[in-house]
Structure formats: C-alpha cells, structure tokens
Amino acid sequence: MALAFLLAILIGAFLLALPVANTNGQWRDAVSALFTATSATCVTGLSVIDVGSELTRFGQIVLITLIQFGGLGITTFGTFLLVLIGRRLSVQNEFALMDAYGVEAVKGIRALLRWTMGFTLLFEGIGILVLWMRYMIPHPTLPLPNDPWTALYYATFHAISAFCNAGFSLHRDSLIAFQHDPIYLGMISFLVVAGGLGFLVHYNLMTTKFWRHNRMTRGRITLHTKVVLITTSALILLGLVFTLLLEMPHTLKGLPLTDKLLCALVHGISARTAGFNIVPMSDIQEATRFITAMLMLIGGSPGSAAGGIKTTTLVVLIMTVIAMCRNRRDTVLFNRTLPYTVVREAVVIFLLMLSLIAVAYGVLLLTEYPQQGDDASKLFFETVSAVGTVGLSIDHTGRLSNAGRWVIIVCMYVGRLGPLAVALLIGSRDECQRIRYPEEEVIVG
Secondary structure (H helix, E strand, C coil), X not given: CHHHHHHHHHHHHHHHHCHHHECCCCCCCHHHHHXXXXXXXXXXXXXXXXXXXXXXXXXXXXXXXXXXXXXXXXXHXXXXXXXXXXXXXXXXXXXXXXXXXXXXXXCCHHHHHHHHHHHXXXXXXXXXHXXXXXXXXXXXXXXXXXXXXXXXXXXXXXXXXXXXXXXXXXXXXXXXXXXXXXXHHHHHXXXXXXXHHCHHHHHHHHHCCCCCCCHHHXXXXXXXXXXXXXXXXXXXXXXHHXXXXXXCCCCCCCCCHHHHHHHHHHHHXXXXXXXXXXXXXXXXXXXXXXXXXXXXXXXXXXXXXXXXXXXXXXXXXXXXXXXXXXXXXXXXXXXXXXXXXXXXXXXXXXXXXXXXXXXXXXXXXXXXXXXXXXXXXXXXXXXXXXXXXXXXXXXXXHHCCHHHHHHHHHHHHHHHHCHHHHHHHHCCCCXXXXXXXXXXXXXXX
C-alpha cells in the first residue's frame, strides 16, 4: 500500500510538471508538482498553486484522477480489479484488506468490494447530478460556466473532491462565494459526510433488513456502525455550535441567521475531513483555530477517505479513561467488552499521531519561523491539517519554503497511510514473543 501510494504520487508529480498541464505552457518546478500530487493522492487539499487558474484542463483531470484513486485507496482499486477478472484473493491479501477496513471478519470480501465501488458511483453520481443542475442556474456573485459540458465538468470535479474528502476546488476562494446557497452547500456537506463515514458503515446499513421482524434474518447494526454514527453526529453538532458562537460577531457577521447556521454547519463538517473554506480562514479567531485543529486531529472514520486518528479511536480512548477512573479492568461500550488489542491500537495511533505533529511542528519552527517571523500558531495549524489530511490553511501554504514544503509532504503521506500502518511497515508483524519475562511495577502519574 505504501509503495502504491508513492508510485501514484511520483507519476502524478511528473504529469503535473509537464508544460501541457500548466496554463503558462512551462515546466512546473519539481517541489510544487510533488506537493500538489501528494496533496491530491493523500486527499488533503493543501495547495501551493491555484488549481483553477494555474492548471489546464489536462492538469485538472490528472489532479481529480489522483484524488479518486487516493480516496478509495490504491489497494482497494487493485483488489477490486482482481475480483472483477475472477482471480481469487490470497488469504494474506484478504486479511490485509479487512484490516484496512477496521474489521476482523466481513461476510464476503468480494461483496464488500463491489459494494465499495457501488457506493462510490452512487454517491458521486447523485452529487454530480445535483451540482450540475445548480451550476446551470446563474449565480449573482460567481462567474459560473455557461455551457452544459463545462458545468458538468465543474460538477464532476467538486463531487469527487467532496466525496473523497479532498477539499480541492476550481474556485479561487473555495466555497466562500456560496455562503448564501443552501442547495450547493447542502450537497457538498452530504458528500463529505458520506465519504467520511467509511464503506463498512454503508455496507452494514444497506445489508441490514430493517423491515423484518425476525432478528435472525434481519441482521443487526454492528457496534462499529453505532459508534461511528453517534460520534459523527455529536462532532458535527459540536462543530456547528462552537463555530456559530465564536464566529457570529466576526466572520459570520452581517449574514442572515439561516446563512450563519449553514456556514457554521459546513465549517464544522469540513474541518474534520474535507478542508473546504466557507469563511476566510485568515480572519477566524484564535479560539476557532483551536477548535478547528481539534476537529482536524479527530478526523473521519475507519475505512473512509478521511484522515485523523478516527472517530472510533477517540471513543475507545474516552471509554478506556472512564474505565480506569472507575477502577475497571475492561473497556466496555454499549454492553460490549472491547478486546485488549483494540485498546492498545487506539493508544498507539493517538500517541504516534501526536508524536508526528510534534516533530513536524518543531522542524517547521526551525525552517520557517526565523525567516518569516510569522505567528507560530499558523505553522501548528498547517501541521495538524497536513497530518490529518484535511487541507484547511490560514493562507500560509504558499509561503512555505522548499524545506517546509518537504515537511508537509511527509506529513500528508504518513497521515494518509496512518501512523499505525507506518509503525507496522517499519516493524515486523511476523515476529512473535516466545519468552515472557517476570513482572515488576513502575510508578506512573
């Protein structure tokens, strides 16, 4: 998986560097091309260029193709093609794929893969249709495409970017011009949430026959689905409330109440996974920056295009702390005991994510702060956005030096693969412990 993503990034960087991909007809410098390709493949959204004006139609198609491949995952695409032509998956590949979706057993791995592609085409198709119709209606403040084919192209680009949680936009100010457009923002938000839930949740909901009274034939909503849906809803509500309260006298000032609620909702959704701008990020308050950074750190759900530590990891950590405070050995959630391995993985993922942010932020302070003398909080925000593969920026990405861009490139790549995947890549998964040493306590706390 790591090599597949790296190969896609390198191919994409070469194509984006070609003169045919740039409106000025010249070769783009290698670092900018690599940065853009990494951001697209890792579905982040951070960019050092304006993709709407600096990339030709060929370059934009390369960009959205990288987003689509990165959003679904290179391994998922490859495995689906093997299933499509009738080749059997090896046991090792099936376990690797099931581990990527965060489950130990899936009823029919081929069925899950077909559902994955089906969900992608369904959601993106709905998004393309609605956005296409919206682009065909004249906008009072935004120059929209006049002909149907250009409108279809814009709709396809933004639908894929939203569902894959990439956050790239062909509009210079992202979604700020659509602050008064509930149809457009509603569809973008729907695609972002759907793409951030994870395909396993969609698979579970679609295969559960709610109308049947017999529990044996009806199926059940899994614990994973319950946790994802409840946590996602709670985080969306918290993002809405905090954004509305903090930004009502500032970036949302002057908007009607309905538009304030809509913009606060979109920002709370986009902050966790997508990275679309609905308000000028350089004008938001410091407290809003902090809340946004926390949402970016949490991210979406396992098996989705979103990054971060994931919603399920957050819940496992919270319930583990509650269990320890109550002096209980087991972590219990909805009357189910979580395995020790799940708790350990959650702790490792959280600590590795914090370590990556700390190291990257420290390096950026060495490479960027002495030259620019800018607010250090902007560098921290940029780091969290890159590690969480979100893409929000306080107008700081384009000001990074080449050294700083290399740091962000590494953050996006590692953040997309996941800290735990990188740890398992470096370590040996086949090595088992055959010797058990005597126990002795160490005082902590």
